[in-house]
Amino acid sequence: MNWFRLIADELSLTLRDSSTRLLLLGSVALYAFFYPYPYSPEVQTHVPVAVVDLDHSSLSRQLIRMAGAGDRVRVARRTATLAEAKALCSAGEVQGILLVPEGFQGKVLKGEKAEVGVWSEALSFFTYRQVATGLLTASKTLSAGIEIKRLRAAGLGGEAAFAAMDPLPLQIVQLFNPAGGYGTYVVPLVFALILQQTLLMGVGMVAGARSEAGDSAWFSAGPGLFGAVSMVSAKLAAYLLLYSIHALAYFGVLHRFYDFVERGAVFEMALMMALFLAAVILFALTLSVLFPHRETSLFVLIGTSMPAIFLSGISWPVEALPAWLRAASLVIPSTAGIDGFLRVSTMGAGLGDVAGDVTILLGLTLVYFITATWVFYKKGRE
Structure with missing residues (x-):
């Protein structure tokens, strides 16, 4: 044939x-x-989070604004207690929690170590990454700004203060997946x-x-x-x-x-x-x-x-x-x-x-x- x-x-x-x-x-x-x-959206954006502000200070409000300013998370709810925030997370209304403890601003002004709490839903690695990265980035950015102000107050110039704060700046280039997207x-x-x-x-x-x-x-x-x-x-x-x-x-x-x-x-x-x-x-x-x-x-x-x-x-x-x-x-x-x-x-x-x-x-x-x-x-x- x-x-x-x-x-x-x-x-x-x-x-x-x-x-x-x-x-x-x-x-x-x-x-x-x-x-x-x-x-097709490539990455998950504006993940809803709940904020528990127990400090009620100008610095805590600045941190919350910075957290919601990016595209990773959005402040969907504000609660008075951590228990309320966890209940919202269990109900699926939010997928992460930012806790600003009482005395946060006072510790920062005294030069003491101040901490914030971050909780994230871990059922999805992508949600966890967005919440953790978004909230931790806001915290680190606020911390860096405070440290630079202290260095400048100590007599260092602007560029010297930035260099002292970040002596070895790291630039990350994602060669084959520029958006870092899952798709x-x-x-x-x-x-x-x-x-x-x-x-x-x-x-x-x-x-x-x-x-x-x-x-x-x-x-x-x-x-x-x-x-x-x-x-x-x-x-x-x-x-x-x-x-x-x-x-x-x-x-x-x-x-x-x-x-x-x-x-x-x-x-x-x-x-x-x-x-x-x-x-x-x-x-x-x-x-x-x-x-x-x-x-x-x-x-x-x-x-x-x-x-x-x-x-x-x-x-x-x-x-x-x-x-x-x-x-x-x-x-x-x-x-x-x-x-x-x-x-x-x-x-x-x-x-x-x-x-x-x-x-x-x-x-x-x-x-x-x-x-x-x-x-x-x-x-x-x-």
């Missing part, structure tokens, strides 16, 4: 089935718009994982449906090993064509729509994505013989999404994983694929900089092509 006809038949078979069409086209399209949208960090990673998981389940559904129908011709284009090679390569080309369109939509169109960071060269990004998709497709074809029914791949593979997220370094740094687990995770294409592609696209790395990931993906592509050909050959003989 003509090789290009095999490609056309595979695409026709995939898109003709409503369930497979929904998974390979519908779910990818839905994820494209509904997953990134909640993260810029996580959405491109999850996009790549969506491509992998939908491919694995989609190919498994097609294989399961063909097995149910007793269609052994899906596994071989002819007798012998050559027939299996022809079929595997045709299916690889078919799904690579389909998912190249998805990848272009994800990393070409939506990246620009949501204004995510993109520093990589187009050719190098395309090559990394092609290697990643090829490894995933061949991995899916290798696994496809394990699914005797249409729904089997969904039940088996849907639970692998969370481990894949964990092993890819999205939720936990891979450097902190045990060595054996890091080594085992390399059999999953997303481990090297996500790392390499994101380094190229987000950090502007060249192919030489991600040579390790490229080598792993090339190795996986070769190994899974061999395994897919072997299982298709065995299945075709049956």
